[in-house]
Amino acid sequence: RKEVEQDPGPFNVPEGATVAFNCTYSNSASQSFFWYRQDCRKEPKLLMSVYSSGNEDGRFTAQLNRASQYISLLIRDSKLSDSATYLCVVGSQYSSASKIIFGSGTRLSIRP
Amino acid sequence: DAGVTQSPTHLIKTRGQHVTLRCSPISGHKSVSWYQQVLGQGPQFIFQYYEKEERGRGNFPDRFSARQFPNYSSELNVNALLLGDSALYLCASSLDGTPFNEQFFGPGTRLTVL
Numbered sequence: 001r002k003e004v005e006q007d008p009g010p011f012n013v014p015e016g017a018t019v020a021f022n023c024t025y026s027n028s029a030s031q032s033f034f035w036y037r038q039d040c041r042k043e044p045k046l047l048m049s050v051y052s053s054g055n056e057d058g059r060f061t062a063q064l065n066r067a068s069q070y071i072s073l074l075i076r077d078s079k080l081s082d083s084a085t086y087l088c089v090v091g092s093q094y095s096s097a098s099k100i101i102f103g104s105g106t107r108l109s110i111r112p
Numbered sequence: 113d114a115g116v117t118q119s120p121t122h123l124i125k126t127r128g129q130h131v132t133l134r135c136s137p138i139s140g141h142k143s144v145s146w147y148q149q150v151l152g153q154g155p156q157f158i159f160q161y162y163e164k165e166e167r168g169r170g171n172f173p174d175r176f177s178a179r180q181f182p183n184y185s186s187e188l189n190v191n192a193l194l195l196g197d198s199a200l201y202l203c204a205s206s207l208d209g210t211p212f213n214e215q216f217f218g219p220g221t222r223l224t225v226l
Contacts (some may be wrong), residue, residue: 002224008138032216037155043202043217087154097168098211100145102154 001026004090006103014111017078021106023088024070032091033064033071037084038105045088047073053075074077114139115216116205124224125193131198133188133221144186145215146178147202155202161186162209190223191208198225 001024006023013019025033033050050062050071063072071090075082088103117136125131137144143162147155161167161180175191184205190197200222204215 004154006154031167034214043219045217046214049214093211098160098209099168100157100160100211100215101154102147104152 002084002104004088004101004103005075006086006106008086008104008106010089010107010109011077012109012111015078015080017110018074018076019078019108020072021072021086021088022070022072023103023106023107024068025088025090026069026102027090027092028066028070029068030090033062034089034091035062035073036087036089036102039084044102045090047086047095052091078108079108080110080112083108113189116203116216118201118203118218118221120221122222122224124226125192126226127195129193129218129225131190131193131223133201133223134185135188135203135205136185137203138216141205141207141211141216142184143206144180144184145203145204145206145209146186146188148172149197149200149202149220152196158188160209162196169208178203193225198223 035047036044038044046084054063059076062070085105089101123129130138145160146158157170159178164180182184200220202220
């Protein structure tokens with residue numbers, strides 16, 4: 001089983017729709033959670049951090065469920081510019097060593 | 113301010129050769145991590161360095177090695193290249209190397225092994 005799993009998609013939704021992705025992780029000791037966005041042939045960029053209390057940034061909402069070991073990303077009123085691959089990232093620290101695991105990504109395509 | 117820079121941007125090598133990839137972090141960042149990304153997959157962690165010391169190592173063979181210099185720049189070396197080493201190699205810098213801070217990625221080096 002992969003340490004971080006995502007539905008690869010692609011999700012193909014119309015502009016203005018609401019779309020949600022989930023990501024599951026296997027290490028219950030994981031301490032940090034992020035969503036990164038990666039455009040085609042570009043480097044990943046941080047979209048948002050994910051906190052236990054949930055957090056919202058404009059049209060984007062991220063949630064963490066530690067009991068079920070998953071994080072989610074909700075995009076409301078989707079725009080054409082939201083088309084990208086969304087990477088779930090889970091981090092943990094053991095003594096002085098860090099471990100950061102990326103999921104394989106979920107491809108999102110917004111159609112006009 | 114300059115972001116993370118990587119060189120070269122593209123590289124073509126043949127099997128068995130050696131390659132060195134270079135990365136300069138954002139000014140003030142002391143940690144550099146290296147990732148390998150093959151098409152259709154997320155970045156796979158190779159190494160992390162903080163203050164010139166190795167702080168993490170992913171599941172890669174000993175053909176892969178890295179180091180960090182006093183100015184916090186870093187090199188990734190791959191020996192005895194295999195076809196399967198063809199990928200985008202990403203460097204990311206962060207303030208302190210903990211998993212709690214944002215990682216800033218460079219544009220990557222696209223390596224093709226023939």
